[in-house]
Amino acid sequence: MRILLVEDDTLLADSIREGLENGGFAVDHLNAAEPAISALGLTHYDLAIVDIGLPGISGLELIRLLRQRNIQVPVLILTARDALDDRISGLDLGADDYMVKPFQLPELLARLRALIRRSRSSASSELSAGAVRLDLARRVATGNHKLLDLTGREWEILQQLMLAMPNVVNKQKMAESLSEWENEITANAVEIYISRLRHKVQGCGIEIRTIRGIGYRLDEI
Amino acid sequence: MKSEQTPQPPGTLRRRLLVLLVFPMASLLILSLAFDYRIAFEPAADAYDHALADDAFALAGRIRYLDSRLQVDLPAAAEAFLRTDRSDQEFLSIYGPGEQLLAGEADLRPDLVARGKNPALSDGEFRGQKIRKATYRLETAGGPVTVTVAETTHKRERAGSKILAAMLLPNILLIIGTLALVYLGIRRGLAPLTELSKEISQRAPHDLSPLPQRDVPAEAQPLVRAMDGLIDDLRSASAAQQAFLANAAHQLKTPLAGLQAQLELHLQELPATYTQRAQRLLEGTRRLGHLTHQLLALARSGPEANLVQEKRPVDLGKLLESNASTWFDQALARHIDLGFDAQTAVISGSEWMLREMLANLIDNALRYTPEGGSITVRSGVDHEQTYVEVEDNGPGIPPDLKHHIFERFYRINETASEGSGLGLAIVKEVADRHQASIELASPSSKTGTLIRILFPPPKHSAISQ
Numbered sequence: 001m002r003i004l005l006v007e008d009d010t011l012l013a014d015s016i017r018e019g020l021e022n023g024g025f026a027v028d029h030l031n032a033a034e035p036a037i038s039a040l041g042l043t044h045y046d047l048a049i050v051d052i053g054l055p056g057i058s059g060l061e062l063i064r065l066l067r068q069r070n071i072q073v074p075v076l077i078l079t080a081r082d083a084l085d086d087r088i089s090g091l092d093l094g095a096d097d098y099m100v101k102p103f104q105l106p107e108l109l110a111r112l113r114a115l116i117r118r119s120r121s122s123a124s125s126e127l128s129a130g131a132v133r134l135d136l137a138r139r140v141a142t143g144n145h146k147l148l149d150l151t152g153r154e155w156e157i158l159q160q161l162m163l164a165m166p167n168v169v170n171k172q173k174m175a176e177s178l179s180e181w182e183n184e185i186t187a188n189a190v191e192i193y194i195s196r197l198r199h200k201v202q203g204c205g206i207e208i209r210t211i212r213g214i215g216y217r218l219d220e221i
Numbered sequence: 222m223k224s225e226q227t228p229q230p231p232g233t234l235r236r237r238l239l240v241l242l243v244f245p246m247a248s249l250l251i252l253s254l255a256f257d258y259r260i261a262f263e264p265a266a267d268a269y270d271h272a273l274a275d276d277a278f279a280l281a282g283r284i285r286y287l288d289s290r291l292q293v294d295l296p297a298a299a300e301a302f303l304r305t306d307r308s309d310q311e312f313l314s315i316y317g318p319g320e321q322l323l324a325g326e327a328d329l330r331p332d333l334v335a336r337g338k339n340p341a342l343s344d345g346e347f348r349g350q351k352i353r354k355a356t357y358r359l360e361t362a363g364g365p366v367t368v369t370v371a372e373t374t375h376k377r378e379r380a381g382s383k384i385l386a387a388m389l390l391p392n393i394l395l396i397i398g399t400l401a402l403v404y405l406g407i408r409r410g411l412a413p414l415t416e417l418s419k420e421i422s423q424r425a426p427h428d429l430s431p432l433p434q435r436d437v438p439a440e441a442q443p444l445v446r447a448m449d450g451l452i453d454d455l456r457s458a459s460a461a462q463q464a465f466l467a468n469a470a471h472q473l474k475t476p477l478a479g480l481q482a483q484l485e486l487h488l489q490e491l492p493a494t495y496t497q498r499a500q501r502l503l504e505g506t507r508r509l510g511h512l513t514h515q516l517l518a519l520a521r522s523g524p525e526a527n528l529v530q531e532k533r534p535v536d537l538g539k540l541l542e543s544n545a546s547t548w549f550d551q552a553l554a555r556h557i558d559l560g561f562d563a564q565t566a567v568i569s570g571s572e573w574m575l576r577e578m579l580a581n582l583i584d585n586a587l588r589y590t591p592e593g594g595s596i597t598v599r600s601g602v603d604h605e606q607t608y609v610e611v612e613d614n615g616p617g618i619p620p621d622l623k624h625h626i627f628e629r630f631y632r633i634n635e636t637a638s639e640g641s642g643l644g645l646a647i648v649k650e651v652a653d654r655h656q657a658s659i660e661l662a663s664p665s666s667k668t669g670t671l672i673r674i675l676f677p678p679p680k681h682s683a684i685s686q
Binding site: 014100217 | 597
């Protein structure tokens with residue numbers, strides 16, 4: 001997977017590059033927005049990491065120009081300010097996620113994987129987390145290359161959790177979305193499906209965590 | 222020596238204008254009334270004078286020079302006619318040459334008659350009464366004769382008071398009308414100023430947009446311009462401060478992020494004997510990053526930052542839910558059970574500040590709750606008051622330290638592993654910016670801490686979504 005990193009600070013850029021390469025990504029690094037626009041126009045990247053505080057053309061402006069030119073690469077913003085105004089303007093312009101400096105490399109990697117997973121799922125109709133793979137077209141789930149025997153609702157819940165990674169899925173919303181295609185599903189029923197699902201994906205490198213009062217989150221372990 | 226000068230209450234511009242206008246106008250109107258009266262009274266007085274002079278002429282016509290003697294042919298009937306008047310007493314006297322009284326009252330003395338003013342008319346007093354007197358001098362064959370006719374002034378006075386009475390009412394109405402017009406005129410004239418001051422007083426405290434220029438009278442323009450200049454200075458100072466903080470954040474956090482990432486990579490590559498030292502370095506760097514973030518947040522949320530922040534409806538419940546994942550990770554790392562009860566709780570506020578507040582409240586609870594403890598964050602509306610609260614079952618805050626915990630850099634135990642002591646100071650700043658109050662309540666479990674932030678009900682009920 002190929003990632004373009006646009007960051008003008010050498011220390012941070014080198015660290016991120018090394019961290020990503022250790023995580024199995026191929027990384028190209030640029031330190032300004034102008035060459036980044038042409039690079040993204042010429043080459044296919046799975047994702048771009050863009051620092052907001054670039055010299056000259058800012059990171060936000062870069063994203064605006066990309067979207068204007070219809071370059072649909074997923075973009076993760078790096079910002080120094082935990083300002084939601086930065087985040088909102090970034091996400092409004094077409095960025096997909098953001099991280100506040102300083103951050104931990106494992107979290108950056110998790111976010112990148114989630115972004116790529118989401119953009120891939122629409123293209124290749126396959127989702128993966130840990131050793132679990134969901135073939136969305138054929139509705140087939142495998143764990144450690146072995147077929148997972150999931151019911152319709154379990155499959156739906158797992159798909160929602162995988163699509164939302166690394167974010168939390170609201171239990172109430174999950175119940176509502178399940179209710180749409182059959183009879184009414186309660187939040188309590190969701191708990192039962194989750195516990196069955198946990199049992200079935202055991203040992204597949206993922207964990208479904210309960211966030212008390214809100215819902216569930218799928219983590220790769 | 223201390224001078225006990227109480228400052229005079231500032232007079233309103235309206236009162237000043239009124240006082241400055243009312244007294245001169247009232248004096249002018251009274252003066253004009255006096256002139257009017259004189260002008261109106263003159264024809265009447267002239268007519269009476271004319272009649273008096275006619276009497277003198279008629280009397281003069283009765284003087285004969287017979288047998289080398291001056292005689293007055295004044296039959297009783299004629300005299301009675303002359304002396305008869307409906308309201309006034311009439312007096313007459315005729316003096317011949319050498320002060321010789323020919324007829325009438327001897328004590329009615331003639332006036333001196335100047336050339337060209339014959340008959341001469343004058344005011345005077347006669348037998349204790351005010352009189353009007355006409356003296357007519359004529360040359361006869363027997364020498365100069367003066368005829369004096371006088372009458373009391375009753376009918377003149379009556380005419381005068383009638384004229385005055387007739388003039389008084391319209392003039393008083395004119396005065397009152399003028400004053401009313403002046404008052405209304407001042408009110409209307411000053412209306413733009415009143416509007417302006419209303420507009421200024423109704424402004425949001427952080428609204429630094431220019432004052433409205435329209436409808437401001439030319440006289441007030443310099444004032445408005447001066448205030449706009451002041452606001453402009455404030456705005457640019459505030460913008461400069463915000464730009465400085467943004468720049469500082471970038472300049473501080475970028476190398477910190479690099480340093481932290483380098484240490485993380487370093488830690489992965491190190492042989493086990495060195496990892497402890499590297500781990501401490503990494504923790505120190507993380508703490509430094511956290512402190513930098515908190516200091517910048519505090520600087521951005523403080524009143525001195527003069528934040529030009531547009532408030533918008535923020536649902537604290539949604540804010541909790543959308544950030545739960547980050548906080549959950551922190552809790553996971555510390556083996557603390559973090560739970561939520563996030564009900565809809567909409568307030569008008571600044572989203573990033575509120576997020577910062579929640580993050581610091583939860584961070585604080587995570588720091589002071591031992592491993593295996595539990596923290597619950599709740600939001601909602603209770604008795605029409607929107608609240609967010611964080612409850613933990615940690616050791617709790619000693620009662621005598623409760624009022625210190627919101628001070629900057631205050632820490633309950635001065636141990637290195639604890640936070641910077643800025644977290645709750647940020648919570649307090651953000652609460653202050655939102656007119657919210659902070660309550661330290663006793664949690665349901667006997668030990669532990671329950672910090673509740675109570676927000677005032679929104680002023681505009683328009684925040685419903």
